[in-house]
Amino acid sequence: MKHFLTLADLTAAEAAQLLARAKELKALQKQGIPHATLQGKTLGMIFDKSSTRTRVSFEVGMFQLGGHALFLHSNVTQLGRGEPVADSARVLSRMVDGITIRTYAHSTLEEFARHATVPVINALTDLTHPCQILADLLTLLEHHGAVQDKTVCWIGDGNNMLHSWMNGAAIFGYRLRYACPEGYLPDARLLAAAQAQGGDISGYATPAEAVCGADVVTTDVWASMGQEDEQQQRMRDFAGFQVDSALMSGAAQNALFMHCLPAHRGEEVSSEVIDGPQSVVWDEAENRLHAQKALLELLLGNNG
Ligand code: CP
Numbered sequence: 001m002k003h004f005l006t007l008a009d010l011t012a013a014e015a016a017q018l019l020a021r022a023k024e025l026k027a028l029q030k031q032g033i034p035h036a037t038l039q040g041k042t043l044g045m046i047f048d049k050s051s052t053r054t055r056v057s058f059e060v061g062m063f064q065l066g067g068h069a070l071f072l073h074s075n076v077t078q079l080g081r082g083e084p085v086a087d088s089a090r091v092l093s094r095m096v097d098g099i100t101i102r103t104y105a106h107s108t109l110e111e112f113a114r115h116a117t118v119p120v121i122n123a124l125t126d127l128t129h130p131c132q133i134l135a136d137l138l139t140l141l142e143h144h145g146a147v148q149d150k151t152v153c154w155i156g157d158g159n160n161m162l163h164s165w166m167n168g169a170a171i172f173g174y175r176l177r178y179a180c181p182e183g184y185l186p187d188a189r190l191l192a193a194a195q196a197q198g199g200d201i202s203g204y205a206t207p208a209e210a211v212c213g214a215d216v217v218t219t220d221v222w223a224s225m226g227q228e229d230e231q232q233q234r235m236r237d238f239a240g241f242q243v244d245s246a247l248m249s250g251a252a253q254n255a256l257f258m259h260c261l262p263a264h265r266g267e268e269v270s271s272e273v274i275d276g277p278q279s280v281v282w283d284e285a286e287n288r289l290h291a292q293k294a295l296l297e298l299l300l301g302n303n304g
């Protein structure tokens with residue numbers, strides 16, 4: 001039994017195989033060829049936060065693989081009324097074959113995983129969002145033919161998305177450059193661990209320096225879920241960190257623009273960029289489905 005709490009839970013071989021299988025699964029689905037590899041399996045999906053893409057991609061993904069998914073928002077389970085995380089993990093493990101969790105503290109996810117006896121998947125915490133990176137790398141592979149040795153540039157908040165880009169750098173072999181405003185840098189320990197693992201990661205003072213020659217330029221909202229009260233302050237602090245056409249012109253000529261979505265046009269990205277020809281955000285969103293189906297097979301399949 002294996003959990004997927006961060007990208008560091010994958011070996012480089014598993015990571016490469018996962019992207020290859022995601023491409024295959026996408027082709028099968030597009031051609032209408034059945035691929036019910038998880039027949040009879042059930043996925044429990046615990047959500048403490050809102051979601052569109054993550055919920056739908058896991059739920060549809062399980063259906064397409066011949067299994068079933070249950071949406072368990074904490075508003076309507078005993079978890080939301082204070083039943084201990086450990087007890088919920090033990091109970092759900094007796095009934096389902098895998099569990100995804102979207103929650104606030106990463107330690108809640110880790111505690112759940114310690115007590116679960118089925119694979120647990122991180123569907124986003126305040127610290128990381130690894131499933132999104134799988135979809136983003138599948139998108140990069142489709143558009144640029146490779147992930148290895150590509151340069152990914154992150155502009156904006158040192159948040160869960162940037163942390164996951166950091167965690168994936170060594171395993172997938174891309175270079176990562178980032179520029180974050182003062183006071184919004186990524187977690188120093190996570191950065192040091194990702195670099196110690198072999199990740200080629202460097203921070204820059206300004207977006208213009210970080211973006212230079214990049215193959216992918218990516219960003220995210222300035223205030224993540226749970227930080228809504230900081231929105232006004234962050235709007236001031238992030239001035240100059242919008243991804244707009246002028247910034248994109250410093251990246252490679254065929255650079256892709258990525259965003260995990262939901263996006264705020266006119267804040268972290270201009271409409272011209274997100275709705276423009278370099279943007280691959282809709283492919284990224286669709287690829288959540290295909291990448292997670294490969295992940296589900298890896299963790300819940302009979303070989304998992
Ligand atoms: N990108 C992403 O995780 O979207 P949702 O919050 O809609 O799941």
Ligand code: NVA
Nearest residue numbers: 159220224225260261
């Ligand atoms: N950083 C964002 C990602 C949403 C998918 C958040 O945590 O709200």
